[in-house]
Amino acid sequence: MEIMRSWQLPLALLVILAASSAAAAQLEIGFYSKTCPDAEKIVQEEMTKIIAAAPSLAGPLLRLHFHDCFVRGCDASVLLESTPGNTAEKDAKPNKSLRGFGSVERVKAKLEAACPGIVSCADVLTLMSRDAVVLSHGPHWPVALGRRDGMASSATEASNELPPASGDVPLLAKIFASKGLNLKDLAVLSGGHTLGTAHCASFDDRLSNSTVDPSLDSEYADRLRLKCGSGGVLAEMDPGSYKTFDGSYYRQVAKRRGLFRSDAALLADATTGDYVRRVASGKFDAEFFRDFSESMIKMGNVGVLTGSQGEIRKKCYVLN
Ligand code: HEM
Known part of the structure; x- marks a missing residue:
């Protein structure tokens, strides 16, 4: 599959944004051009095979990067296994539903075969999440590279951060602000919920009779109750197009069919509600694509390690 489409080419502004915010984070576009010139191509080729075989992995791979960046920055700490003395992020409750670790190891192994000890797991994950979006028909954005891999991973930190x-908008906005991301980033990045599925346990508190959530469309609630009650485990987050990256998540939220309270909350807040309704109109999908690219570039710069910090792991699940 062609990974960049022609209508996405005039995004010169994104390149400038990526380069300038990368400079602040000391990352660089083309960071591996001398040390591993085919790095991006190798990731792209493997990702094309992975998503062709399992399109439903796009969501989990995007989510992995988000959960990595929000805890200790984008340093691949989410990929580390627990050890006898340490419970790692991966084993924190909100991370139990993460998937795609095997795919990251597969891509990393290809890179190690081509250029041993050069490309960090943090960069691999950042590139894989971008390619997951592209391969799901979403936007393409330039990724500045040079992240290094962290040496620590804590389940307690993951649970706290x-x-x-x-969450309602004030709480979510506070958490995003602590990562240098603003209210618009919250509205835009929540659009990642256009991809993937969720476990009934993540939203069934909105369905039970005693606590039924009035912000959830009642017909939709009935459908979810039926699905989860009859032995179902997973629900599509953007029903009908959960493998396609598009603006339809916002159309669901605008119809009070966002799956989580955090999705529904976006509609209730004036600023994020405006954004939801704007994209939901169907006239601004291209704007959402650009916004998503910008916010992903910002998220990919959160708390990165560079220079001689951390290490370049050989295998992503274990320190060297
Ligand atoms: C705003 C705060 C957010 C909250 C509270 C939240 C919460 C959740 C929860 C509870 C799930 C379901 C997990 C499960 O039951 O399996 C989920 C799934 C997902 N989230 Fe978020 N999320 C947020 C932001 C984001 C962001 C910023 C992204 C990416 C840009 C993202 C991407 C995803 C994806 C792709 C899935 C589906 C994963 C799969 O298919 O396995 N989320 N999220």
């Missing part, structure tokens, strides 16, 4: 599905 990841946004809860029950």
